[in-house]
Amino acid sequence: MYGPLPLTQQQFTFFSELLESKAGIVLPVDEINMMENRLKQRLVQLKLNSYAEYEQYLQQDLSPLEMREFINTFTTNETEFFRERCHFEQLRSAICALQTDSVSIWSAGCSSGEEVYSLAIACENLQLQGQDFHYQILGTDIDAQCLSSASQGIYQKEQLHKVSRMDKHKYFCQKGTRNGEEYVVSKELRRFVKFRAHNLIDYKDHLPIDFNFIFLCNVLYSFSKQSAAKIVKTLVDRLMPGGLLFVGLAETLQDLNLGLVQVGSSVYQKRAE
Known part of the structure; x- marks a missing residue:
């Protein structure tokens, strides 16, 4: 099974301008490969064959649902407890x-x-x-x-590496799963x-x-x-x-x-x- 044709510069311009107008997020011109890889996931989920079809899909979508998914595709979600x-x-x-x-x-x-x-x-x-x-x-x-x-409020054990042992005990409920240990934020917190x-x-x-x-x-x-x-x-x-x-x-x-x-x-x- 073949994947979609590569994202064109014209398509990159359309999607990047749309992203900036709706969410303020700016993608440099050298991020075309990153955009292509991320949008490919939307094509698979929507069963579309090309980026041109996805462009048309966004233009014809009268609900805000797919626009939200489009924006979510490019948001950066790197965070951690007590980061700074x-x-x-x-x-x-x-x-x-x-x-x-x-x-x-x-x-x-x-x-x-x-x-x-x-x-x-x-x-x-x-x-x-x-x-x-x-x-x-x-x-x-x-x-x-x-x-x-x-x-x-459910986090994996490794996500709490900056949380002290005492705070884990006070503010999280620990439970074991098939994927390892999970910690759930307490009602008090x-x-x-x-x-x-x-x-x-x-x-x-x-x-x-x-x-x-x-x-x-x-x-x-x-x-x-x-x-x-x-x-x-x-x-x-x-x-x-x-x-x-x-x-x-x-x-x-x-x-x-x-x-x-x-x-x-x-x-x-x-x-x-």
Whole structure:
């Protein structure tokens, strides 16, 4: 059985422009082979014979379902528990310094939930140490499959290698499976966590609250410089005065004039009004 003809430059242009217009994700021209390999999976699942047929399928699809699948094909979902230790240390210090008993945190681009549950563990442990505050954490992502995995909160043993033995015992239920050990997030850790779909370039999708802390780690590199700047501005608008915005250690916001002051490794504070 022969596979589809190779993706043409014209087809690459169509799909890449569609991806940028719908999700803000930019693919360099040298990623044509990557696009071809990923779209080939959609062709198999839809029983289509060519990329031209898939292009026509997307143009004729009146529902948003296949467009979501198309976008999900290109989202990058690399994440882990407590990915940037320095960020969590700064978060703990900042929460302790807050003059409030209510803390709101947004994990924008939360992928499969590891960052969200890491934030919840940090908050729970602070409460056990005597800090008196209530917290709520919102995790958002454009990828519906990732959000489903995050809501289930089921992780393999190797995914928890940065979680301490004590925290595993407190916040996860261990169970054995044919594929090895799985850990399920406890009900206690889920109490103040919510997940919802959110497209970072859907600037009209306003969230109902402002946040003390926003995590946007290792996300901006997927976007054009113009889109990234607009995304950051939108998030800063949702950040309380004095609040902190965390980005990936390889990312910088120094070129953006958005009223932010760098206060740590890839950590920026919104100026107080």
